[in-house]
Amino acid sequence: MDPAKITEEYYGKIYKLALYYLKNGSEAEDLTQDIFFKVLKNLSSFKMESQVYTWIYRIAVNTLTNYLRRKKIVQFISFDKDDLNEKNLPPDEEKDPAARMELEEEKQNKLKKLDSALNTLTSREKGAFFFFHYEKIKQKDIAVIMGTSVSAVESLIFKSTKKIKRFLAGL
Amino acid sequence: MKNIESEIKELIQLHNGFLENRKIELESSGVKVFRVKKRTDTVSDILGLRLRRFVFLYVVIIAIFFSTSFFIVNSLMETEIKNEFVKINGEIFKSDHKGGIVFAFNEALK
Numbered sequence: 716m717d718p719a720k721i722t723e724e725y726y727g728k729i730y731k732l733a734l735y736y737l738k739n740g741s742e743a744e745d746l747t748q749d750i751f752f753k754v755l756k757n758l759s760s761f762k763m764e765s766q767v768y769t770w771i772y773r774i775a776v777n778t779l780t781n782y783l784r785r786k787k788i789v790q791f792i793s794f795d796k797d798d799l800n801e802k803n804l805p806p807d808e809e810k811d812p813a814a815r816m817e818l819e820e821e822k823q824n825k826l827k828k829l830d831s832a833l834n835t836l837t838s839r840e841k842g843a844f845f846f847f848h849y850e851k852i853k854q855k856d857i858a859v860i861m862g863t864s865v866s867a868v869e870s871l872i873f874k875s876t877k878k879i880k881r882f883l884a885g886l
Numbered sequence: 887m888k889n890i891e892s893e894i895k896e897l898i899q900l901h902n903g904f905l906e907n908r909k910i911e912l913e914s915s916g917v918k919v920f921r922v923k924k925r926t927d928t929v930s931d932i933l934g935l936r937l938r939r940f941v942f943l944y945v946v947i948i949a950i951f952f953s954t955s956f957f958i959v960n961s962l963m964e965t966e967i968k969n970e971f972v973k974i975n976g977e978i979f980k981s982d983h984k985g986g987i988v989f990a991f992n993e994a995l996k
Contacts (some may be wrong), residue, residue, distance in 0.1 A: 727913040731909040734909075740908065825896075826900060826901055826904060828897065829897040848902075849898065876894070879894060880894065883893060
């Protein structure tokens with residue numbers, strides 16, 4: 716496997732996943748780098764038992780979940796009110812007025828609404844929701860990525876969709 | 887219910903489009919895999935984080951130390967006072983509480 720080819724093919728995809736989880740462009744870039752550092756470091760130990768993309772996504776999900784967990788603890792200790800729980804999406808647009816102009820107000824409101832709904836999901840539900848609805852990945856492969864069974868993935872997708880429906884219906 | 891389902895579909899499409907655009911932006915700007923220094927790891931970030939951790943741990947350790955020593959000293963004093971006897975006008979009194987009576991008796995003896 717060619718590291719350059721893998722980087723070229725998956726860097727953007729992992730960045731998209733990181734942005735979905737973190738909602739912050741620069742943080743997502745940093746985490747994407749960390750993930751790719753791990754991927755390239757462990758590339759020689761990758762056995763062709765699974766597909767490359769599921770393996771990379773698995774590393775990404777684990778790294779992002781650990782990062783968010785650590786961030787939550789640090790915020791709890793330091794009493795920081797960082798943007799982790801901010802219900803504004805996209806936060807980068809909040810900070811960057813030029814980018815804000817690009818999105819129409821209506822679209823922004825819709826994205827904020829979805830973001831608030833996504834905030835009600837657990838990290839695993841969020842992941843399953845993303846892979847199923849955004850990336851259209853098969854449940855069998857999502858199970859490999861998340862290190863769980865197909866029935867657990869089905870349940871995660873069902874639960875997350877139900878939660879989002881309930882949230883939007885309650886608005 | 888059908889309305890909500892179509893709304894969710896629309897929202898996902900919109901969000902996916904937004905994420906896809908950001909992804910394309912990054913890819914077109916050229917992939918920079920390893921920067922020398924990460925943006926979030928500035929010196930003040932690291933120092934601030936370590937300092938906060940240190941202060942938090944320090945406060946916890948001090949709190950544990952003081953509460954433990956308070957209970958130990960308190961229980962020792964209680965035992966000492968409980969075992970103390972005072973003699974007033976030939977009669978022996980034994981203190982049965984934290985020391986109020988003992989001190990009062992001591993004052994009376996002076």
